[in-house]
Amino acid sequence: MYCGRFAPSPTGPLHFGSLVAATASYLDARAQRGQWLLRMEDTDHTRCRPHYADEILSTLSAFGFVWDEPVIVQSERSALYDAAIAQLGPRVYHCTCSRREIATLAAQNESRYPGICRNGCDPAKPVRALRLAVEDPAISDDFILFSTTGKIYSYQLAVVVDDEAQGITHVVRGADLLSSTPRQQYLQRLLGYRTLQYLHLPLATGPDGTKLSKQNLAPALDTASSTTLLVQALEFLQQQPEENLARQSLANIWAWAIANWRPERLRRYS
Numbered sequence: 001m002y003c004g005r006f007a008p009s010p011t012g013p014l015h016f017g018s019l020v021a022a023t024a025s026y027l028d029a030r031a032q033r034g035q036w037l038l039r040m041e042d043t044d045h046t047r048c049r050p051h052y053a054d055e056i057l058s059t060l061s062a063f064g065f066v067w068d069e070p071v072i073v074q075s076e077r078s079a080l081y082d083a084a085i086a087q088l089g090p091r092v093y094h095c096t097c098s099r100r101e102i103a104t105l106a107a108q109n110e111s112r113y114p115g116i117c118r119n120g121c122d123p124a125k126p127v128r129a130l131r132l133a134v135e136d137p138a139i140s141d142d143f144i145l146f147s148t149t150g151k152i153y154s155y156q157l158a159v160v161v162d163d164e165a166q167g168i169t170h171v172v173r174g175a176d177l178l179s180s181t182p183r184q185q186y187l188q189r190l191l192g193y194r195t196l197q198y199l200h201l202p203l204a205t206g207p208d209g210t211k212l213s214k215q216n217l218a219p220a221l222d223t224a225s226s227t228t229l230l231v232q233a234l235e236f237l238q239q240q241p242e243e244n245l246a247r248q249s250l251a252n253i254w255a256w257a258i259a260n261w262r263p264e265r266l267r268r269y270s
């Protein structure tokens, strides 16, 4: 059984790029009569705000998205992430490097984190992170599983644990996460999890050509224009919506889009 998901981070309101990702994952699931779940990725408590989570859910409802199970919230799931770290055993090591030390060494080694603390670190220095010793040349660094300084479980770890726990079979998301996919697949193999299918989507850009994001203050989705915006998302996804579709009801637009979903029209990334 197909099971897809949308996993926003409540660091700001949804924007057009979020609508594109949500729409594609929703259509891919519904066209295959699959399930579609929601997950709040709020492990980074320094950037997430509960009111954005509420706003995201009401925006999704206003656009006509329907999810099949209660929303899961990552900030409530620390015990599962701790268990996964424990399962990884001796592959996990303490890192005491500061941001500045890493920046200097990474520049010299052309790698994001050249495994400085892999074989032990200075016991006098505070532990700043738990890292994974990666034995895969396709992944250029020993990525972080947990930031001890900020008490933040990493995106890579939380996504992998929750995709498995929620029974996700298909991930449809923006191409900005392409480099995360091999890291997540590597973790899935180490943890003995199922293998997933991935589809990466072209990124919506703003007038200046940069990716739309909450950081560059992409405008929040206006629910009063839901039909127009949904049809624009379908155009962006190369679905060739019929003329006048935007004048139809939200329910009719969704019915058309599900019946006519053609993921092969999207550009292939991998």
Ligand code: GLU
Pocket (backbone or CB within 6 Å): 007, 008, 009, 041, 159, 172, 173, 177
């Ligand atoms: N939470 C991530 C984001 O907001 C998306 C995670 C995913 O789809 O794997 O960009």
Ligand code: ZN
Pocket (backbone or CB within 6 Å): 094, 095, 096, 097, 115, 116, 117, 121
């Ligand atoms: Zn280190």
